[in-house]
Amino acid sequence: MKIVLLGAPGAGKGSQAVKIVEHYKIPHISTGDAFRDNIARGTQIGVYAKSFMDKGQLVPDDVVVKIVAERLSKDDCKRGFLLDGFPRTINQAVELDKITGIDVALNLTADPEIVMKRLTGRRSCKCGALYHIATYDKETCEKCGGTLYIRDDDKPETIKKRLDIYAQTIDPILEFYEAKGVLITLNGDRTVAEVFEDVRRILDDID
Ligand code: AMP
Numbered sequence: 001m002k003i004v005l006l007g008a009p010g011a012g013k014g015s016q017a018v019k020i021v022e023h024y025k026i027p028h029i030s031t032g033d034a035f036r037d038n039i040a041r042g043t044q045i046g047v048y049a050k051s052f053m054d055k056g057q058l059v060p061d062d063v064v065v066k067i068v069a070e071r072l073s074k075d076d077c078k079r080g081f082l083l084d085g086f087p088r089t090i091n092q093a094v095e096l097d098k099i100t101g102i103d104v105a106l107n108l109t110a111d112p113e114i115v116m117k118r119l120t121g122r123r124s125c126k127c128g129a130l131y132h133i134a135t136y137d138k139e140t141c142e143k144c145g146g147t148l149y150i151r152d153d154d155k156p157e158t159i160k161k162r163l164d165i166y167a168q169t170i171d172p173i174l175e176f177y178e179a180k181g182v183l184i185t186l187n188g189d190r191t192v193a194e195v196f197e198d199v200r201r202i203l204d205d206i207d
Pocket of ligand 1: 060088162
């Protein structure tokens with residue numbers, strides 16, 4: 001099961017990704033997580049990526065594609081994988097297609113106002129768990145006990161920039177997957193459980 005998860009920042013990709021990989025036992029490949037991990041470890045890639053991420057800009061394609069290509073070459077991706085936050089440009093989609101085809105591109109739509117509320121109240125854990133201050137008021141993760149943090153790029157002005165870039169880059173990617181007959185669009189303005197019910201129905205059909 002080879003899945004690509006598309007959607008604006010805050011559309012709920014991360015929350016669905018956690019549920020999908022738990023249910024279908026496939027590796028979760030999040031390019032954003034990969035960069036944050038590199039930043040935490042102080043690698044050269046991390047330092048380079050941070051200079052773009054902090055401004056809400058995309059990291060250049062060659063760096064992102066290399067990371068994804070390396071990860072997809074690992075044995076655990078043979079059965080399938082979930083790509084979260086990749087591709088973000090049409091060039092990345094074309095490069096991915098040279099490496100492997102995919103079974104489905106799930107596109108989560110979301111109202112910009114809802115997205116802004118989700119992202120400004122988001123609290124993240126390094127284990128990948130996500131919380132919102134409206135429904136979770138603790139400072140530590142209930143899964144791993146880690147201290148929750150606000151992502152550097154979850155500041156209102158950076159969020160705006162990320163949303164603008166998304167709007168400018170997504171159409172050709174959607175057209176690319178539509179032409180391949182693998183695009184499925186879902187309304188992401190619902191609870192995580194409601195969206196996942198749809199996601200499961202779709203993925204069960206493919207499996
Ligand atoms: P995310 O966690 O997916 O929201 O990604 C956080 C940030 O990492 C993005 O705003 C970009 O700066 C960078 N990033 C993640 N994935 C990509 C990608 N596929 N292409 C370019 N930049 C990316």
